[in-house]
Amino acid sequence: MCGIAGTYLRLDGGPLTARMTTALAHRGPDGAGTYRHRAGAGEVHLGHRRLSIVDLSPTGAQPMVADGLALSYNGELYNAPRLRAELTGLGVRFRGTSDTEVLLQAWRRWGTDCLPRLRGMFAFAIFDERTGELVLARDQLGVKPLFVVRSDDGIAFASELKALAGALPGGLTVDGSALVASLLYYWVPDSRCAYREAEKLPPGSWIRFRPDGRTQRGTYWSLREEAEAGAAREPLTVEELHEVVAESTRCHLLADVPVATFLSGGLDSSYLTALAARDSPGIAAYTISFREEDARFEAMPDDLRYARLVAERFGVDLREIRIAPDVLELLPRMTSALDEPIGDPAAINSFLICEAARAAGIKVMLSGMGADELFAGYRKHLANVLGVRYRRLPAGVRHAVGSVVDALPVASARRGYRSARFAKRFVSFADLPEEEAFRRSYTMYDRAELLDLVHPDLAPAVDEVLDEHARTYRDTDLTDHVNRMCLADARLFLPGLNLTYTDRATMAASTEVRVPFVDVEVVRAAFRIPGDRKIERRQGKAALKRAALTVLPPEIVYRPKGLFSAPLRAWMSRDLAGLVRETVEEGLLVSSGLLDRAALRRLVAEDATGREDRAKHLWHIVTLEHWYRGAVVADGAHAA
Secondary structure, three states: OEEEEEEEOOOOHHHHHHHHHHHOHHHOEOEEEEEEEEEOOEEEEEEEEEOOOOOOOHHHOOOEEEOOEEEEEEEEEOOHHHHHHHHHHOOOOOOOOOHHHHHHHHHHHHHHHHHHHOOEEEEEEEEEOOOOEEEEEEOOOOOOOOEEEEEOOEEEEEOOHHHHHHHOOOOOEEOHHHHHHHHHHOOOOOOOOOEOOEEEOOOOEEEEEOOOOOEEEEEOOOHHHHHHHHHHOOOOOHHHHHHHHHHHHHHHOOOOOOEEEEOOOOHHHHHHHHHHHHHOOOOEEEEEEEOHHHHHHHOOOOHHHHHHHHHHHHOOEEEEEEEOOOHHHHHHHHHHHOOOOOOOOHHHHHHHHHHHHHHOOOOEEEOOOOHHHHHOOOHHHHHHHHHHHHOOOOHHHHHHHHHHHHOOOOEOOOOEOHHHHHHHHHHHHOOOOHHHHHHHOOOOOOHHHHHHHEOHHHHHHHHHHHHHHHHHHHOOOOOOHHHHHHHHHHHHHHHHHHHHHHHHHHHOOOOEEEOOOOOHHHHHHHOOOOHHHHOEOOEOOHHHHHHHOOOOOHHHHOOOOOOOOOOHHHHHHHHOHHHHHHHHHHOHHHHOOOEOHHHHHHHHHHHHHOOOOOHHHHHHHHHHHHHHHHHHHHOOOEOO
């Protein structure tokens, strides 16, 4: 895993690339390199920061230049051995053993046609000295990031947005509509960018820049098309699904350095850890626990007990990290690391785990990220299925249920009530039409609440963001309700939130995290499973659970679902209570007029009574405030 940056036909390209590459040092502390070449009337500059994982020798250094091609690449190709064998059979001779060299030679042989052949996570820039053309490409599912700024001055790109925002002369402009999207979702969807001048290269796509100023775009892989094709095929058996997951896990262990796993004790991480332990006996795994009083206040399940059970059964070297973070100290560090305003505290967990692993010499970790999205494992999936049945009840019955649930407290002075929180969330959307119900089951506000919260000038952006969700959800021929939700999650939730915070938080600790479930073959398999086999009765992720029984005991497979999250209510009521007050009364978002102080005060009051759970809302407001301060002040950006 690495960091890449570069410029194309910019007069300030050399110094700008150097500044961006330096800003990405945390992504690659093992080495740095630059490349410069004339291109038409200007120059191309490529920068690279290396985290050495495969081929630790100098033959894996980047930018890699050979016979007129220059490559700066971030990622891992899990089918590199197979591609290497194929290219060798075609007469290609390799100098080293890196997947970088495999990618460069694949590009030389097939150009953009090599992209559908690649299995892995990647974002790269490749320059052809003969044609003067620069091509940028990103992996099929958006695991690895790539940001681009195009202007009259030329092209600039980087692995992280803050490298561009902090290095470009004059800074960038905060995009108000992206902030609205962040408030709705608590992250910025992959289709948008926090800065107006920047864009994210979409997953499964490439863009070519030519010296004459022309630009060409292409899409080489479509998640929607793959999902629809999978649904039209014969459903997978349990045995076939297990083999796909097992094979993906084996591929993701490819490395010349030790690999460890995240092990929360939940189904997904336990399944991957068990599979990894078969191929790497004694593999290390990292798990976390929280202060007892925080876990009790949040009514969190005892995940540690299950993690220990898995470790003992499969001979795993379990390393336990007890998290009692200084949230006030970590908050500004994490908001900066995350690039865009993201209100998921799980990023803190990921960072602290990877920081501990890195201190122990671990550079690569496997995560169970993606299984919930693809196999319908979130509570929202089951809740939306139940919502269909709920809407069939007589209106009077639904009204009575709503009244009872509305009166339930979500917390007392000493503990929270998870069941009450879930019940309140359910009745807030269960009466709505399908797309709107799905959106409300996981987003932060309804339309009226969002309009009440933001400046009136941002009202058009509210409808624009809501319309975008509706278009994305409906943009499919899938007729299966459960798989429509899974597809929407894989297009919105997975790249926008989970893959983003995983990449930024873990790379901030100079650690590569691999996600075997977010793999093209696993995705294809997931959509060959009908929705009624993903959710059976009141059991989510049913098909994956059956596959996991091949290696895991039922006690792990059918345990209550845990949460890779944090004791938010405890943090908000104790560690961050003062910061919440400061943000609401004196924050830059309020003083600039972007957010309405009275609306924020209502959120605080509702949370304080214990009748509504606003901890996540307030956490995101605080993180958004810190991000906005950094964007406007530290990065020299312009306000929205």
